[in-house]
Amino acid sequence: xxxxxxxxxxxxxxxxxSPIPGLEVAGVVVALGEGVSEYALGDKVCALTNGxxxxxxxxxxxxxxxxxxxxxxxxxxxxxxxTFFTVWANLFGIGGAHKGQRVLIHGGTSGIxxxxxxxxxxxxxxxxxxxxxxxxxxAIRELGAEPINYREQNFAxxxxxxxxxxxxxxxxxxxxxxxLNDNISALAMEGRLVMLGFLGG
Numbered sequence: 046x047x048x049x050x051x052x053x054x055x056x057x058x059x060x061x062x063s064p065i066p067g068l069e070v071a072g073v074v075v076a077l078g079e080g081v082s083e084y085a086l087g088d089k090v091c092a093l094t095n096g097x098x099x100x101x102x103x104x105x106x107x108x109x110x111x112x113x114x115x116x117x118x119x120x121x122x123x124x125x126x127x128t129f130f131t132v133w134a135n136l137f138g139i140g141g142a143h144k145g146q147r148v149l150i151h152g153g154t155s156g157i158x159x160x161x162x163x164x165x166x167x168x169x170x171x172x173x174x175x176x177x178x179x180x181x182x183x184a185i186r187e188l189g190a191e192p193i194n195y196r197e198q199n200f201a202x203x204x205x206x207x208x209x210x211x212x213x214x215x216x217x218x219x220x221x222x223x224x225l226n227d228n229i230s231a232l233a234m235e236g237r238l239v240m241l242g243f244l245g246g
Contacts, residue, residue, distance in 0.1 A: 046156070047127065048098075058096050067098020070105070071113060071122035081107045089113040093126035128160040131241070132217075136161055140215035140239045144169035147213040149204060149231055151220055153190065154181040157241065161217055162188040173213065175200050201227040212236060222246035 050056035051066045058064060071091040074084050084090060084107065091113050092105040109130070113122040136142050136150075148165060152158045153174025162185065165172040172190035176182050182192035191207060193200045204213055212233035218224055223245030228238050 061095075063094075063096030063100075065097040065100050067100070067103070068094055068096065069123045069127050070094055070098040070103050071119045072103075075102065078104075078107070083107060084110065084112075089122070091122040091125050093130050124156070128156045129164075131157055132161045132164060135239045135241060136164070136215060136217050140217065140237045142168075142170055142215045146215065147171045147173070147208060147211075147233070148215040148217065149200065149213045149228075150174040150190070150217045151224065152176075153185040153188075153192065155219070157217075157219070159184075159188060162190045165190065173200075173204060173207070199227065201230040204231040208233075215239060217241065220245035 047056055047068050048066065051068065069091070071089070074086055074088045074090055077084065077086065089112065090110045092110040094103055094105050094109070097103045109126070111126060111129070136148065140148070142148050142165070148170055150158050150161045150172060151174070153162060153176045158174060162172050162174060166189040173193055174185045174190045175193045175195045176185055177194065177196050179194070182194050185192035193203045212231055214233050214236050216228045216231060216236070216238045218228055218238060218240050219242035221240060221243030232238060
């Protein structure tokens with residue numbers, strides 16, 4: 046999504062960032078900066094850039110780079126960094142989600158949503174996720190989470206019912222204003238609301 050917004054001219058780059066579009070890349074390491082020891086020339090990597098991803102060569106801080114998992118092609122690999130870094134920083138870093146807790150992920154079949162649900166499954170976190178169709182709810186269930194069809198159900202009421210009124214520890218929200226009251230209702234005592242976007246104001 047940020048790449049598409051950048052191409053449309055609605056995602057301005059911060060000062061010091063490359064004016065060349067492209068925020069996600071995958072490729073082979075052809076040079077190493079001073080002090081970089083975790084990678085070697087020829088390693089296959091994917092990265093979240095500070096711009097410049099549409100160029101033939103792209104310089105990226107090592108801390109924004111990941112090794113390409115076995116079995117993935119370049120396109121699949123390039124789709125990893127943005128969502129994984131975003132989810133890790135927000136759901137686990139800011140939100141503090143950990144094993145044994147409950148979370149609510151809005152937009153459960155988006156890139157951020159599916160990544161969050163996969164990580165929740167791996168780390169033993171009970172997850173609920175919203176979506177707007179039967180097909181998307183089925184996909185959420187396949188990722189190990191409890192789907193909530195927001196067109197047919199009020200997510201705060203479902204959370205209250207499924208958690209015996211205890212709520213979730215973290216809400217990862219992309220909607221903003223239109224979901225605020227229900228997000229707060231869905232939260233457990235001392236729960237955290239982490240807002241990634243404002244699609245709903």
